[in-house]
Amino acid sequence: MAFQKINASIITIGDELLIGQTIDTNSAFIAQELNKIGVWVKRRVAVGDVYDDIWQALDEEKQHSQIIIITGGLGPTADDITKPLLCKYFGGKLIVDQNILKHIHYLFEKVYRRPGIMLESNLKQAEVPDVATILHNARGSAAGMLFTQEVNNEKRVFISLPGVPHEMKGLMTEEVIPILPTYFTMPVILHRTAFTSGQGESMLAESIKDYEAALPSHIKLAYLPAFGMVRLRLTSTGNNKEQMEKEINALFETLKTRVKEYLVTDEDDSMQVVIGKILKQKGKTMGTAESCTGGYIAHLITSIPGSSNYYNGSIVSYANDIKHRILNVSNDTLKANGAVSEETVVEMAKGALKELKVDFVIATSGIMGPDGGSEQKPVGTVWLAAASRDKVITKQLNLRFDRERNIRQTAHMALDFLRKFILTNS
Amino acid sequence: MAFQKINASIITIGDELLIGQTIDTNSAFIAQELNKIGVWVKRRVAVGDVYDDIWQALDEEKQHSQIIIITGGLGPTADDITKPLLCKYFGGKLIVDQNILKHIHYLFEKVYRRPGIMLESNLKQAEVPDVATILHNARGSAAGMLFTQEVNNEKRVFISLPGVPHEMKGLMTEEVIPILPTYFTMPVILHRTAFTSGQGESMLAESIKDYEAALPSHIKLAYLPAFGMVRLRLTSTGNNKEQMEKEINALFETLKTRVKEYLVTDEDDSMQVVIGKILKQKGKTMGTAESCTGGYIAHLITSIPGSSNYYNGSIVSYANDIKHRILNVSNDTLKANGAVSEETVVEMAKGALKELKVDFVIATSGIMGPDGGSEQKPVGTVWLAAASRDKVITKQLNLRFDRERNIRQTAHMALDFLRKFILTNS
Numbered sequence: 001m002a003f004q005k006i007n008a009s010i011i012t013i014g015d016e017l018l019i020g021q022t023i024d025t026n027s028a029f030i031a032q033e034l035n036k037i038g039v040w041v042k043r044r045v046a047v048g049d050v051y052d053d054i055w056q057a058l059d060e061e062k063q064h065s066q067i068i069i070i071t072g073g074l075g076p077t078a079d080d081i082t083k084p085l086l087c088k089y090f091g092g093k094l095i096v097d098q099n100i101l102k103h104i105h106y107l108f109e110k111v112y113r114r115p116g117i118m119l120e121s122n123l124k125q126a127e128v129p130d131v132a133t134i135l136h137n138a139r140g141s142a143a144g145m146l147f148t149q150e151v152n153n154e155k156r157v158f159i160s161l162p163g164v165p166h167e168m169k170g171l172m173t174e175e176v177i178p179i180l181p182t183y184f185t186m187p188v189i190l191h192r193t194a195f196t197s198g199q200g201e202s203m204l205a206e207s208i209k210d211y212e213a214a215l216p217s218h219i220k221l222a223y224l225p226a227f228g229m230v231r232l233r234l235t236s237t238g239n240n241k242e243q244m245e246k247e248i249n250a251l252f253e254t255l256k257t258r259v260k261e262y263l264v265t266d267e268d269d270s271m272q273v274v275i276g277k278i279l280k281q282k283g284k285t286m287g288t289a290e291s292c293t294g295g296y297i298a299h300l301i302t303s304i305p306g307s308s309n310y311y312n313g314s315i316v317s318y319a320n321d322i323k324h325r326i327l328n329v330s331n332d333t334l335k336a337n338g339a340v341s342e343e344t345v346v347e348m349a350k351g352a353l354k355e356l357k358v359d360f361v362i363a364t365s366g367i368m369g370p371d372g373g374s375e376q377k378p379v380g381t382v383w384l385a386a387a388s389r390d391k392v393i394t395k396q397l398n399l400r401f402d403r404e405r406n407i408r409q410t411a412h413m414a415l416d417f418l419r420k421f422i423l424t425n426s
Numbered sequence: 427m428a429f430q431k432i433n434a435s436i437i438t439i440g441d442e443l444l445i446g447q448t449i450d451t452n453s454a455f456i457a458q459e460l461n462k463i464g465v466w467v468k469r470r471v472a473v474g475d476v477y478d479d480i481w482q483a484l485d486e487e488k489q490h491s492q493i494i495i496i497t498g499g500l501g502p503t504a505d506d507i508t509k510p511l512l513c514k515y516f517g518g519k520l521i522v523d524q525n526i527l528k529h530i531h532y533l534f535e536k537v538y539r540r541p542g543i544m545l546e547s548n549l550k551q552a553e554v555p556d557v558a559t560i561l562h563n564a565r566g567s568a569a570g571m572l573f574t575q576e577v578n579n580e581k582r583v584f585i586s587l588p589g590v591p592h593e594m595k596g597l598m599t600e601e602v603i604p605i606l607p608t609y610f611t612m613p614v615i616l617h618r619t620a621f622t623s624g625q626g627e628s629m630l631a632e633s634i635k636d637y638e639a640a641l642p643s644h645i646k647l648a649y650l651p652a653f654g655m656v657r658l659r660l661t662s663t664g665n666n667k668e669q670m671e672k673e674i675n676a677l678f679e680t681l682k683t684r685v686k687e688y689l690v691t692d693e694d695d696s697m698q699v700v701i702g703k704i705l706k707q708k709g710k711t712m713g714t715a716e717s718c719t720g721g722y723i724a725h726l727i728t729s730i731p732g733s734s735n736y737y738n739g740s741i742v743s744y745a746n747d748i749k750h751r752i753l754n755v756s757n758d759t760l761k762a763n764g765a766v767s768e769e770t771v772v773e774m775a776k777g778a779l780k781e782l783k784v785d786f787v788i789a790t791s792g793i794m795g796p797d798g799g800s801e802q803k804p805v806g807t808v809w810l811a812a813a814s815r816d817k818v819i820t821k822q823l824n825l826r827f828d829r830e831r832n833i834r835q836t837a838h839m840a841l842d843f844l845r846k847f848i849l850t851n852s
Contacts, residue, residue: 015646016648016650017454018457018466019467019648020453020456022454023449028447028448028450041446042444042473042479043471043473043479044444045471046469046471047468053468121628166827202548293725294724294733295740296728298724299719299725299833302721303829311744312745313742313743313744314741315741316740316741318728319734319737319739326741326752326781357747369731371731402592
């Protein structure tokens with residue numbers, strides 16, 4: 001199969017990335033979007049707000065990739081040097097773009113509603129290199145800019161985007177993705193993802209070794225583990241969509257059969273989306289009673305639009321007094337077994353069922369660390385209870401991560417435990 | 427001030443970073459740790475599980491930096507090619523390290539408690555290049571490896587770490603940071619951070635323009651905005667610690683005076699840590715009543731160890747029925763004003779005060795999007811109420827982000843609103 005492979009490099013600019021102040025979520029979004037249209041992100045590079053380092057990164061990345069996406073360095077504060085640099089790099093001069101200027105006035109008057117406080121630094125955002133194709137930033141004042149250059153007689157496209165995530169996202173989906181096919185012929189990329197739980201990465205890999213070895217060279221299998229679950233992703237690259245779909249669908253069916261005992265879903269959904277779909281389909285509701293996860297399960301569920309259709313709420317019973325008064329856990333149970341016990345978590349679940357008036361509840365109680373552990377109940381000891389009006393089941397976890405990871409891992413494993421409970425009890 | 431500047435490059439390996447499946451949190455942690463000992467992270471590069479791309483990244487980064495930290499690519503699954511590559515790159519051969527082998531057996535028997543399921547791929551993790559200095563991974567089976575090389579007559583140190591975050595973190599703090607000073611003389615780096623709220627990045631920058639311009643060249647000021655707040659960070663680099671401390675402390679005092687009306691704290695703490703410190707100091711407790719933030723505020727607070735000393739819990743009242751039955755919001759109020767209204771959020775706060783038996787409550791109700799907005803109440807409309815037994819105050823927010831960001835922004839602004847309320851009402 002012959003097709004032109006389009007590589008991209010993502011350059012993120014900003015000292016905050018290099019001192020560890022900011023976690024780079026932009027690159028992941030950009031990579032996902034590029035991937036969908038068949039562009040392979042070959043490299044991601046982060047450099048500081050240093051003129052020579054940015055220049056050098058542009059020089060290097062255009063040797064690696066046809067598309068170079070640059071984010072950051074366009075804000076109004078003094079440490080931003082990217083725009084003049086781009087101007088020089090592509091041999092243009094800065095001019096005031098009247099459309100951008102109008103847009104900035106519009107934003108300050110109508111959207112931010114603070115026309116009085118516009119500064120020179122805000123107005124300067126209307127200045128752009130005259131050699132740039134302007135990409136409209138509907139969500140902010142820093143415009144996107146596209147430049148082209150020939151490198152070894154091949155076309156290179158450079159796109160500069162603001163680093164503010166929601167502005168960058170708008171520009172990527174509304175401007176960058178639609179414009180790229182006018183510069184390059186994209187290959188077709190197809191993904192199929194099987195989401196599994198209950199088996200580790202190594203064991204899964206071992207059990208489908210022969211399947212993986214027999215895949216054609218244009219189809220790759222990736223293992224994507226997260227929170228005790230593993231996504232298996234098949235990716236096919238080519239140029240005949242119809243034929244590729246037939247092929248990958250057949251291979252995906254085989255994969256699903258091979259891992260069927262662990263399969264959560266054959267769509268690329270998160271656990272909270274999977275649970276939402278099951279509840280909506282069954283017309284059931286749920287709630288949560290959280291001690292050690294401290295509201296994180298509620299957050300995961302409510303981060304999904306439309307979750308109010310099946311999610312009523314949570315009692316975050318961090319204090320034992322709340323467990324007792326609101327969830328009706330008896331003081332005898334708390335005294336005899338402690339808050340982190342099977343007995344307590346069962347009473348929490350039963351109490352929440354009644355108090356939240358829902359069909360299903362998941363309850364958590366555990367020791368997340370770094371303090372609070374004992375010999376009998378070390379840090380990482382967690383009890384889960386899943387309950388309906390007819391039944392309660394429990395599970396103990398023994399985690400061995402840091403506090404943050406223990407909380408996340410507990411939340412995801414609790415949702416998976418609840419998912420299985422709902423499927424077998426409704 | 428003459429001192430040797432030590433640069434580092436971080437290379438992260440793995441297709442999951444390039445398809446946007448995984449957000450790179452490792453690099454931020456590594457950068458923070460290196461920064462503390464005076465190493466400047468000059469570049470961060472991510473490449474896929476592609477032999478030539480990894481090789482090329484090593485070649486390039488050793489031209490940029492003296493220290494090259496490599497993470498990922500050491501797991502037990504088939505797509506890992508990093509270890510043989512490192513072996514070839516540094517001219518060694520793979521040998522079985524008996525200490526690592528013992529450690530793997532120990533992990534499977536005593537920690538994972540599943541001795542029976544050890545695979546060949548797990549045992550292979552004891553194979554390491556004979557030219558590597560082994561760094562002990564107490565938390566997992568993939569050891570860290572250190573290699574040295576001369577480049578243009580200068581020393582280069584390469585360190586390969588597993589990509590699993592909690593294993594990488596353990597190795598960084600317990601092995602990498604202590605061993606680096608045996609290879610390089612580090613400069614002294616000092617940071618001072620002023621955390622501000624209530625003023626945007628541009629306006630802050632404008633108001634201290636002269637201060638920033640007058641800073642000596644070895645002291646930099648960075649603006650680090652997040653969720654409507656801005657951190658101002660001074661960083662001094664040099665080699666005379668005592669003298670540098672005197673100088674940066676004096677400059678920091680001036681900075682604090684210049685921004686005093688917006689100052690949250692002069693320590694590098696998160697808002698949830700700041701609130702915890704205030705409550706502990708005053709011997710007061712708090713709780714939350716969350717509708718639109720769906721448990722995210724509770725999560726932020728309970729992510730801090732020891733928060734059970736001042737945080738009792740949350741009523742996540744996603745359904746109106748919960749607002750009414752548990753928080754005692756009257757049905758008349760809900761009917762007349764809707765769930766997203768000043769009246770409702772005030773009753774939520776009052777109800778939570780009583781129900782959770784706490785000194786302070788923050789309540790939230792809003793429309794996070796993408797659906798649910800109307801002309802009167804567009805997406806991004808949020809009401810906050812902060813309450814004590816004697817007083818309730820409210821605030822309306824008009825956000826304009828996507829759902830995820832609206833939730834996060836609301837949570838952080840709610841905590842800031844509560845912080846100010848506690849400080850002026852106790």
